[in-house]
Amino acid sequence: MAAPRAPDVAPPGPGAPGIRAPGLRALSFRAVGRLFRGPDGAPFRALDDVTLDCPAGSFTALIGPSGCGKSTLLRIATGLDAPDEGEATIGGAPPRAAARRGEIGVAFQDPALLPWRSVAENIALPLDALGRPRGPAKRRIADLIRLVGLDGFAEARPAQLSGGMRQRVALARALVTEPQVLFLDEPFGALDQILRRQMNLELQRIWRETGATTLLVTHAVDEAAFLADRVVVMAAGPGRIASVVAAPFPRPRGAALLRDPAFHALCDEIGERLFGARAA
Ligand SMILES: Nc1ncnc2c1ncn2[C@@H]1O[C@H](COP(=O)(O)OP(=O)(O)OP(=O)(O)O)[C@@H](O)[C@H]1O
Numbered sequence: 299m300a301a302p303r304a305p306d307v308a309p310p311g312p313g314a315p316g317i318r319a320p321g322l323r324a325l326s327f328r329a330v331g332r333l334f335r336g337p338d339g340a341p342f343r344a345l346d347d348v349t350l351d352c353p354a355g356s357f358t359a360l361i362g363p364s365g366c367g368k369s370t371l372l373r374i375a376t377g378l379d380a381p382d383e384g385e386a387t388i389g390g391a392p393p394r395a396a397a398r399r400g401e402i403g404v405a406f407q408d409p410a411l412l413p414w415r416s417v418a419e420n421i422a423l424p425l426d427a428l429g430r431p432r433g434p435a436k437r438r439i440a441d442l443i444r445l446v447g448l449d450g451f452a453e454a455r456p457a458q459l460s461g462g463m464r465q466r467v468a469l470a471r472a473l474v475t476e477p478q479v480l481f482l483d484e485p486f487g488a489l490d491q492i493l494r495r496q497m498n499l500e501l502q503r504i505w506r507e508t509g510a511t512t513l514l515v516t517h518a519v520d521e522a523a524f525l526a527d528r529v530v531v532m533a534a535g536p537g538r539i540a541s542v543v544a545a546p547f548p549r550p551r552g553a554a555l556l557r558d559p560a561f562h563a564l565c566d567e568i569g570e571r572l573f574g575a576r577a578a
Pocket residue numbers: 334335336344362363364365366367368369370371537
């Protein structure tokens with residue numbers, strides 16, 4: 299059964315004062331190629347001719363077999379790595395320029411919190427890294443703690459938190475500089491299914507409130523279809539975009555969508571494309 303398709307990307311949510319990024323940025327990849335050397339010293343293409351436009355305020359999910367270059371693409375988009383061919387831009391400028399201005403937020407599978415710092419101090423880390431004073435951000439940090447549902451835990455240490463709570467801290471930390479673009483690499487990969495669903499609902503709410511252009515790497519088809527406007531299916535050898543599937547469900551999306559036959563049809567279609575990408 300053919301999955302439903304949407305011609306347009308859903309507009310971002312209404313936003314909340316003090317949380318929403320002040321100016322939105324589009325993210326763009328133009329013919330991006332990246333070559334590495336394998337263990338035998340022979341060069342191989344980790345990424346080949348990747349072209350993708352993520353409109354300002356959109357939510358894009360990247361899914362693909364292990365080793366197809368998802369993390370490499372994210373590293374290039376955040377300015378941590380540079381492409382050998384083509385370019386990545388944020389708001390038309392190189393990612394490093396956006397990173398220096400604090401316009402990029404990142405959260406990875408490992409929340410990597412500093413154990414001796416409180417929740418509030420962990421959230422403030424990117425401000426310290428950018429040399430920004432914490433004082434003016436106090437209110438924002440308090441707002442973010444509320445946004446990620448950690449009211450009352452500002453002074454708690456990471457050891458006092460559950461895995462899901464630590465991921466929430468990592469999300470708040472990614473949002474503290476008011477980033478226009480948010481990069482998430484398997485942020486809920488280590489969580490159990492129930493907690494993951496809950497975090498998906500929270501992430502959708504946070505995305506709608508901040509309006510940040512979001513790129514999520516995930517291995518979970520249902521997570522990609524639930525959260526994203528578009529699901530980009532990648533293939534390996536060389537790493538490339540195999541297909542792009544729209545997820546046209548209205549927002550906000552709730553738990554009922556997970557029981558909707560149209561949602562299951564879309565997951566099946568993504569799964570088939572993923573399998574095709576694996577088999578290719
Ligand atoms: N710095 C590097 N030097 C050499 N090879 C690398 C480097 N970084 C990544 N690779 C290789 O590039 C390919 C893509 O890696 P990448 O981590 O981007 O894949 P991925 O799709 O994120 O995988 P996974 O889903 O398993 O996390 C892999 O073959 C990996 O071994």
